[in-house]
Amino acid sequence: MKNLWPILKRIFMYILLTGATLLMSFPLLWMISSSLKTLEETNSPGIIWIPKQVTWDAYINIFQNTNFLRSYFNSIFFVSFALAGTLISIAAVAYAFSRVDWPGRNLVFFLMLSTMMIPPQALIVPQYVFFNKLGWIGTFNPIIIPGYFAGGAAMIFLLKQSMEQIPKEMNEAAIMDGAGHIQIWWEIVLPLVKAPIATVATFLFVGFWNSLLMPLMYLQTVDLYTLPVYITTLYNINQTVQQWPTIMAAAVLTTVPLIIVFFFAQRFILDSVVLSGLKG
């Protein structure tokens, strides 16, 4: 009996953990299941866990929807351009804060940290007026270009913390050998912080891919919509019957890139947040 107790406890733990995991991923499973149902099945008063007869009609429907395909392309376009520019500029600024000694560094760094307190929404009104003056409403510019100026203080902070881990002597030795700072940044420092960069890239990707408010404000026409904006138009509150299977098929296709990225990046995220999360 004494030997049985730890085993029982362990089994109980596993049941509890599995149950919690199922609960947390239930919306995802339900989304997939619903996308394979017929319209009647999604509105059925009884519980249908898995459709008896799997139909792919919803996917055929959504693939014939040119607006959906267009918004998918728009999302990929938007995310790749925004990600590339933001990532490089963040890596540069993090280098300035961690590897170089310059007068005013502490002041600028303090300013940067205090911008984290400003809710981005407090800026949307004046920024809108500003972009309106530039004639940028109804283009991709307002949702991509600001990122090029190292948008995202938390991400700079995360990368700075990792760059500080590299021994200072590395810089001094490289300068002795006649290397410039740009060379040190690109050829020595960046290759050493690949994992943190992957983390930052993942966070940025997720943020851009999910973003709704900015695209909603600035992409005024349906042919510019990104996925999150377009998908909300599929659900029309004024209709009594929603095309749930089609909406769910679109939802599955929207979440697939997120899940793939998370699957490959989880080892970076789950560790790095644990390491540097609190100091933010």
Place this chain on the structure above:
Amino acid sequence: MFNNPYFDLIQTAVLTVGFIIFACFALGYLAKWVSKKRGAPSFKQQDVFAGYFFAAPWIVGFLIFVLIPLLFSLYWSFTDYRVTATTPANWVGLENYANLLTKDEGFRASIINTLYLTVIGLPLQMGAALFLAVLLNQKIPGERIFRMGFYLPVILGFNTAVLLVWRLMLNTGTGIINQIIRAATNAIPPLGYVVRAAIYVQEVVTAFFLGLSSGKFNLLNKVIETGFPAANRVPMWVESPLWTKMSVILLMIWGCGAMMLIFLAGLNNIPAELHEAAEVDGASRIKRFFKISLPLLTPYIFYNLVVGLINSLQIFEPIFVLYRDNQPLLSSTISMVYYLWQKSFSHFEIGYGSAISWVILVFILIVTLIQFRLQKRWVNYDLY
């Protein structure tokens, strides 16, 4: 060719990169020149150049996209500026702020709703996060898979696609959540009383908050008069003003993975010797949690509280997806940011919208400041 939006963006992006590189060199050489004038040695000058060169993107971006807009919006908040107006804006002094804080019922409702999410939602979210973190801290094989599973909702989080799944699941009649509740209460009758009691408490509390925001407590009286919910009652998640905020809280709890990771880090930092010593002294597992783990976790609780509060002030996506265009329901759950968006971009009242932004900004600053002030009373930094 020039009307193609993709080509347009690429063109602007190239110009922007050129501008940033120019700004990097300009700022770098300027800083170097200043330090040369001050007579710094040449290796020092090189560092000054590199520092400003690499920091330039952020410095320039801060000026263009943060500081100047903030100052402009501060100015506009004292005017009646509208984007569509042809006449120049008039200086109206504090009128926008006075209207906002005394007359605007929509804004008051949004503050009360935020209060609800903070007072009721945040503790539930942190409790769930702490519970999951303690579960995961057992260091059992396969822990990583569970950790991934708990963190996945943070990634999917507020993507509108996933929010629409919630909309489907929360349907009152045919949604899976209510169907599970019905099936469970039919199978185990005593559970029915628990569910009905929970419904009753939830509705009374929410009706009270709705009364606070409208100033009339008719709904609360009605809920209390109706008495204990009938046997077949289920939550009306997205169909009744009494439940809209609870649906948002459900989503907050679902996305507790980010907080969980923070708690997990905190639990990892607690020295094992403390627990071992207490165990030798015969302290039970529960006693050890409350006497050792919880006090040492307070810095992490504090961090989650600060971040969670700022986040709950900014909730936008769930409300947009679940309740957009649903006029009677929207006001029962509208958040401060949603209200700002609605005011600024449906009527383009830039002056009024600017005033709202500044009130939100000051609100967040005050709340955060209070939290930092109060932390001395309860946060335990013995470990650090």
